[in-house]
Amino acid sequence: MSGYRYGEYHDGPDPLAPPYDVRAALDEMGDAILQGSTPADSLRDLLRRGLPGAPDRRGLDELLREVRRRRRELSERGNLSGTLDRARALLDKAIGQERAELFPDPSDEARMREAELDSVPSDTASAVQRLGSYEWRSAAARRTFEELRDLLRREVLDSRFRGMREALADPDPEAMNRVRQMMSDLNDMLDRDSRGEHTPEHFEQFMEKYRDFFPENPRNLDELVDILARRAAAAQRMLASMTPEQRAELQSLIDQTLQDAGLADQMARLSRSLYARRPDLAWDTPDRVDGEQGLGMGDAVTVLEELADLNELESALQQDYPGARLDDVDEAAIRRALGRSAVDDLEALRQIERELERQGYLRRQRGKLELTPKAVRRLGETALRRVFDSLDGGRRGDHDQRDAGAAGELTGSSRPWRFGDEQPLDVVRTLVNGVRRGGAGGRVSLAVDDFEVAETERRSAAAVCLLVDLSYSMALRQTWAPAKQTALALQALVSSKFPGDAVQIIGFSNYARVLQPEELASLEWDMVQGTNLHHALLIAGRHLDRHPDFEPVVLVVTDGEPTAHLTRNGRYAFEWPPTRETLELTLAEVDKMTRRRATINVFMLATDERLKDFVDEVARRNGGRVFSPSADRLGEYVVSDFLRSRRTR
DSSP states (O other): OOOOOOOOOOSSSOTTSOOOOHHHHHHHHHHHHHTTOOHHHHHHHHHHHOOTTOTTSOOHHHHHHHHHHHHHHHHTSOBTTHHHHHHHHHHHHHHHHHHHHHTTOOSHHHHHHHHHHHTSOSSHHHHHHHHTTOOOSOHHHHHHHHHHHHHHHHHHHHTTSTTHHHHTOSOOHHHHHHHHHHHHHHHHHHHHHHTTOOOHHHHHHHHHHHGGGOTTOOSSHHHHHHHHHHHHHHHHHHHHTSOHHHHHHHHHHHHHHHHHTTOHHHHHHHHHHHHHHOTTSOSSOOOOOOOSSBOOHHHHHHHHHHHHHHHHHHHHHHOOSTTOOGGGSOHHHHHHHHOHHHHHHHHHHHHHHHHHHHTTSEEEETTEEEEOHHHHHHHHHHHHHHHHHHSTTSSTTOTTOSOTTOOSOEEEEEEEOOTTOOSOBOHHHHHHHHHHHHOTTSOOOOOGGGOEEEEEOOOOOEEEEEEEEOSHHHHHTTOHHHHHHHHHHHHHHHHHHOTTSEEEEEEESSSEEEEOHHHHTTOOOOOSSOOOHHHHHHHHHHHHHTOTTSEEEEEEEESSOOOEEEOTTSOEEEOSSOOHHHHHHHHHHHHHHHHTTOEEEEEESOOOHHHHHHHHHHHHHHOOOEEOOOGGGHHHHHHHHHHHHHHOO
16 A cells, blocks of 8 residues: 555645736736726735735735734733742742741841841842842752842843753753853854854854754854844843833843853843844834733743834835835744744735736836836726626627737638738648648648738728826716726727727827827826817827828717817917807817718716717717716727727728
8 A cells, every 4th residue: 555645735835726817916906006096006905905816815914913913912911020020039038038047046146147138128139139148047048049040040041042041951050151152152253254254164163062052043144143133132122111110120130140140241242243233123112011920031032022023024014115015024024923824825925926027017117116018908908808798798899809910801812921911820721831842741841931811801990089088077076997997998909809990099188198008007187177178189180180091980088078278379278167269179170070071979977067068069060979878887888889880881
């Protein structure tokens, strides 16, 4: 029997899972971008919510909630006075045991000793210092006092080196000698590194001797420095978080303990070196730790160290600073705080961010995140697909045609391929040409001259002008995003279904301008006064004149009557209600469109009486049609009308 077992994979993400489709992420970003959000903001919002189609993966918001829950638990775990309380209790116990030994003794010596105990200072640090030279008569009191000093020694060292309590569990005096030697060797290694003389071999030799002092098992000197600096900073924050009285008492105990252990100079040397290497850490920032149970120094420092990690994680996960990227999030800190599954969630989010750039949908220009033309095309295709999905009959318009390069219906004949041809290849005749040239029986090797394309009937091309209102009222009425989606959908439709057509999208507010497909998605409305349809029609007329043999198609999307026109000196003139001059100049351009045989179809996004009167006059003069769609059906109306006009031609 085989020794293999099969089951669910637990060590990270499924290695056989299909890669995440970044196009779905881009589509979700696109909805926010079309509403006016920047690419950077829409990407951040996507990463906050989590990945569409991946419900088992947490987004940044959920990870943030977990970080804050963990921080709340740590803050309520205990208080920082545990070492002081325990030291005071052991001191009181030792003094009580000594008094119990002295009480039955009627001698003057016993009374003098009692008087000496009475004069012991009230603060723990001074009392420990005073009793350090006291000759205990009670053996139990002596053991208790040694227990107190041992507690302080282990807690002080554990507050700077995680796990030192276990390393000093052996009461053998040689254990302290080894600690002194370790700190001396550590400081020497840091000094060599500051002079540029450190090598990886030095670190390996150091770890081989003292690995038991460092349960984190650092891989190099930089990792060791980071571990020690974070813990030293947490120890400083512990002191900063105490009351002034507690801080002074504990600091005095620490100084005295290090002096008695012969470590004061080495510890000061190490502290200076660590601070010089990591001044960016929050060394003296107080933190709130207010649980009921008193924590020892080592445990308190560990709590504050974890709180510092969580504070940094919260800042990194919020991604609300300039140039923020998920690569800024410390993976090791995520693992320590939230576990392996959070690392996998973060990696899934990072993969989306990286893939959007790697696959050419996003790019960074001078630190700013931008959509690429490829992304804009994708958003147009998505907008068009949604339009067709909403049309009655599902797939009206034969949108998903695979021979998008064809200029008309196939005739059944073919001709040799020429550079620039967009007609579909005639695969059969191309292969036959290759066989004839190379002979039968062997591999078919194709040359350029072998290729033939299927001939199609000539189909008339159209010059398409889509005029989109950019005025601020479009944003106020929440019709700006549907207007952009409509423009993108029409651009995608023409480029795929009617590649021979010449499409131009013109935006207008106080002035009008031609909009390139790449700028459509991230385009914002103009916070200016004026609806200069006059200028827009002038630009559209020039586009039609450049394509005299094309069928003219003019579509206007607006939510207000014209309130501005272009003057002779090239400036715009605005007036509301619109002046007679504005209306006359605009209608004169409508008449020119009529003489060009260009039908103007208007899509009204508001029902103002002035607007209805104006578009009715446009329809009367031009013969075009007037539509009044809801904002969410604008794309459906525009695309359907365009397809109808192409079919009737």
